[in-house]
Structure formats: structure tokens, C-alpha cells
Amino acid sequence: MVAPSPSPHTPEPDTVEALHRLVLTSLDDDQALDTISIPLEGKSSIADHMVIASGRSTRQVASMAQKLSERIKAEFGRTARVEGLPAADWVLIDAGDVIVHLFRPEVRSFYNLERMWAFGDAPPVANA
Incomplete structure (x- = not known):
């Protein structure tokens, strides 16, 4: 018996996890x-993971966003959508199955996405 192939719109779990690892490694x-990484699988249809991180300055936030976008393109052959790069106070990187928010600390504190997306039974996963 042959296993059914996944739908073209359903990403391979290994690919999603590899993308998630690439994002975390790149930011590190x-x-x-x-x-932090917030698991969204089964809780939201927008993505499987939301990663939130801060940079010390707009320059670092912009640099992290550009490098991450380039690494995603090189590793997975897909172009991530990047918004907010000119100001670099809050940069959103939509890599499909992983959404990344990069902030300056003051802006991150103001919007407090961690609290907005926290689910009672699944606290965000902190990464060193």
C-alpha cells in the first residue's frame, strides 16, 4: 500500500521544523x-510557529531581518515577505509556516505580542 502524498498546500512537517530551526539558529x-517561540499549530491557521525577538537598535533589527530573509531564500528557495524594514522598529517576516516579529525592546514592550498570543495551556517557549 502506497502512502498518500501530502496536498500541495500542506507543508511537510520536516520542512516546517527545519524552517523553524533555521529561524531560531539565525537569530541566535x-x-x-x-x-521566544509560540507554537500555533492547531490554534491558528496563519502559521505553525510565531517567533518573537528583539534587537538592541534599529540597525541590528534590520540586519537580523535581512540576513534571515537571505538564509531562508538560500536554504529553502522561497522568498519571505518582509515588512517594516525601512523604520526597523518592528519588522515582520512572513516565511509561510513561521512568522517572525523583530522589535526594538521599547516597541516590543509596548505591543506585548507574547501576552496577546499566549494560550492558557501553552506558554511561549523561551530560547537562549
């Missing part, structure tokens, strides 16, 4: 601050 390499 670029010295992001207070990186």
Missing part, C-alpha cells in the same frame, strides 16, 4: 535578545 547567530 545574530545575537537577538529574548527570543
Whole structure:
């Protein structure tokens, strides 16, 4: 018996996890601050993971966003949609199955996405 192939719109779980690992590794390499990952699978249709991190300055936030976008393109051959890069106070990177929010600390504190997206039974996962 042959296993059914996944729908063209259903990403391979290994690919989603590889993308998630790439995002976390890239942010760690670029010295992001207070990186957390919020699992969204089964709770939201927008993505499987939301990653939130801070940079010390607009320059670092912009640099992290550009490097991450380039790494996603090189590794997965897909172009991530990036918004907010000119001001770099809050940059959103939509990589499909992983959504990344990069903030300056003051802006992150103001919007407090962690609290907005926290689910009672699944606290965000902090990454070193």
C-alpha cells in the first residue's frame, strides 16, 4: 500500500521544523535578545510557529531581518515577505509556516505580542 502524498498546500512537517530551526539558529547567530517561540499549530491557521525577538537598535533589527530573509531564500528557495524594514522598529517576516516579529525592546514592550498570543495551556517557549 502506497502512502498518500501530502496536498500541495500542506507543508511537510520536516520542512516546517527545519524552517523553524533555521529561524531560531539565525537569530541566535545574530545575537537577538529574548527570543521566544509560540507554537500555533492547531490554534491558528496563519502559521505553525510565531517567533518573537528583539534587537538592541534599529540597525541590528534590520540586519537580523535581512540576513534571515537571505538564509531562508538560500536554504529553502522561497522568498519571505518582509515588512517594516525601512523604520526597523518592528519588522515582520512572513516565511509561510513561521512568522517572525523583530522589535526594538521599547516597541516590543509596548505591543506585548507574547501576552496577546499566549494560550492558557501553552506558554511561549523561551530560547537562549
